[in-house]
Amino acid sequence: MAKTNKNQDTEGQILDAAKNVFQKKGMDGARMQEIADAAGINKAMLHYYYRSKQLLFEAVFSNAFSLLAPQLNKILNDDSSIEEKVKNFTSNYISFISKHPYLPNFIIQELNRNPKFFEKIQKSAAFPTLEKFKNQVEEEVEKGILKPIDGEQLFINIISLNIFPFVATPLIKGFLKIDDKGFKQLMERRKTEVAGFIINSIKK
Amino acid sequence: MAKTNKNQDTEGQILDAAKNVFQKKGMDGARMQEIADAAGINKAMLHYYYRSKQLLFEAVFSNAFSLLAPQLNKILNDDSSIEEKVKNFTSNYISFISKHPYLPNFIIQELNRNPKFFEKIQKSAAFPTLEKFKNQVEEEVEKGILKPIDGEQLFINIISLNIFPFVATPLIKGFLKIDDKGFKQLMERRKTEVAGFIINSIKK
DNA sequence: GTCTATAGCCAGATAGAC
DNA sequence: GTCTATCTGGCTATAGAC
Numbered sequence A, B: 001m002a003k004t005n006k007n008q009d010t011e012g013q014i015l016d017a018a019k020n021v022f023q024k025k026g027m028d029g030a031r032m033q034e035i036a037d038a039a040g041i042n043k044a045m046l047h048y049y050y051r052s053k054q055l056l057f058e059a060v061f062s063n064a065f066s067l068l069a070p071q072l073n074k075i076l077n078d079d080s081s082i083e084e085k086v087k088n089f090t091s092n093y094i095s096f097i098s099k100h101p102y103l104p105n106f107i108i109q110e111l112n113r114n115p116k117f118f119e120k121i122q123k124s125a126a127f128p129t130l131e132k133f134k135n136q137v138e139e140e141v142e143k144g145i146l147k148p149i150d151g152e153q154l155f156i157n158i159i160s161l162n163i164f165p166f167v168a169t170p171l172i173k174g175f176l177k178i179d180d181k182g183f184k185q186l187m188e189r190r191k192t193e194v195a196g197f198i199i200n201s202i203k204k
Numbered sequence C: 001g002t003c004t005a006t007a008g009c010c011a012g013a014t015a016g017a018c
Numbered sequence D: 001g002t003c004t005a006t007c008t009g010g011c012t013a014t015a016g017a018c
Helices: A010-029 A032-039 A043-050 A053-077 A082-099 A103-113 A116-122 A131-142 A151-167 A169-176 A180-202 B010-029 B032-039 B043-050 B053-077 B082-099 B103-113 B116-122 B131-142 B151-167 B169-176 B180-202
Strands: none
Touching: A010 A032, A010 A043, A010 A053, A010 A103, A010 B010, A010 B103, A032 A043, A043 A053, A053 A082, A053 A103, A053 A116, A053 A131, A053 A151, A082 A131, A082 A151, A082 A180, A103 A116, A103 A151, A103 B010, A103 B103, A103 B169, A116 B169, A131 A151, A151 A169, A151 A180, A151 B151, A151 B169, A151 B180, A169 A180, A169 B103, A169 B116, A169 B151, A180 B151, A180 B180, B010 B032, B010 B043, B010 B053, B010 B103, B032 B043, B043 B053, B053 B082, B053 B103, B053 B116, B053 B131, B053 B151, B082 B131, B082 B151, B082 B180, B103 B116, B103 B151, B131 B151, B151 B169, B151 B180, B169 B180
């Protein structure tokens, strides 16, 4: 039944199955039985390996977040110019998310449900910070490379333009009257479209 | 207990309480007992007025969507220029959502959970369409007012920049290390910031 | 219309055989 | 480690008194 049967050990199979179910249904909507079915094993095994639904969920969540964090580090802590970063990030991020379409919504939704999760994660070493990016924007504005803009606002704009369509996919599909295929084509075009849109706005 | 005790009739009090609970917890996370408590009445009354949790939820959802739709119509079907629309929409939408902060996430989340909801709503008369906006963008591009851009992509950009921060509030707060107050100030600045960012990018 | 009490079900968790 | 069977609690929904 599992989508990704990689002959893993049981623990890995459970985590894989749990990822799929939790990311589609959320903590409240997910059922341990469904995860067990997806993993092709018994409900009791879930508890044997992860003790409780809560702990299994947290394992999935941390895992998901640690996939997303390096993506954000590319825009925040890379050494290239802002323009380069915007171009690379936009293209890379959209490619990445197309492979994990439920990921951003899952993270956002569960952070809304329980903001305390963030505090836990924030303490981990891999957690991206905004400092370098803010300084770099300020520098490039002073040098006259960029029009005046606040680094925080620019950061919000970049992630909004890149992430939102994947969070609100059904909404976009509905308004634009497109299906799965049309949506994929649209996102493919956005890989360059979004970068151009941002650069157009901020470059002198 | 209810947040908004307007001396309404029972049915209205229930709907108000249900709105608060459903928008914070979602369909799966919400409890009928919590709604009853918030309305200051008995659990049995919920079923007396709305038959089931599902029907009560649908009432709340339709209500929420019919609040949001007119906001979108302002950007889609108003008669002013694209530039005017972008300025007005950005300011108006951010003001509106600041008063209903759970609304966008609620809509998006529940559409992800059950995309069939969209079909129902789509048939209602008030449902906004993209046609006029697309034509107008095309016109203004031809006239040389705007740089070449696809109307659909521009629409996605506009709603992404405006809606995303309210959907991903905990994420933004975490990255920027700000509290409620800081977030409000940030959004206040975005009322003009976002419009400027968009206009900068598309205007010739 | 409004309440209390309870039916009936379902999900998470555990006991215990193998 | 893996299974079946079962406990336990919580939740939606309803019955029925007032």
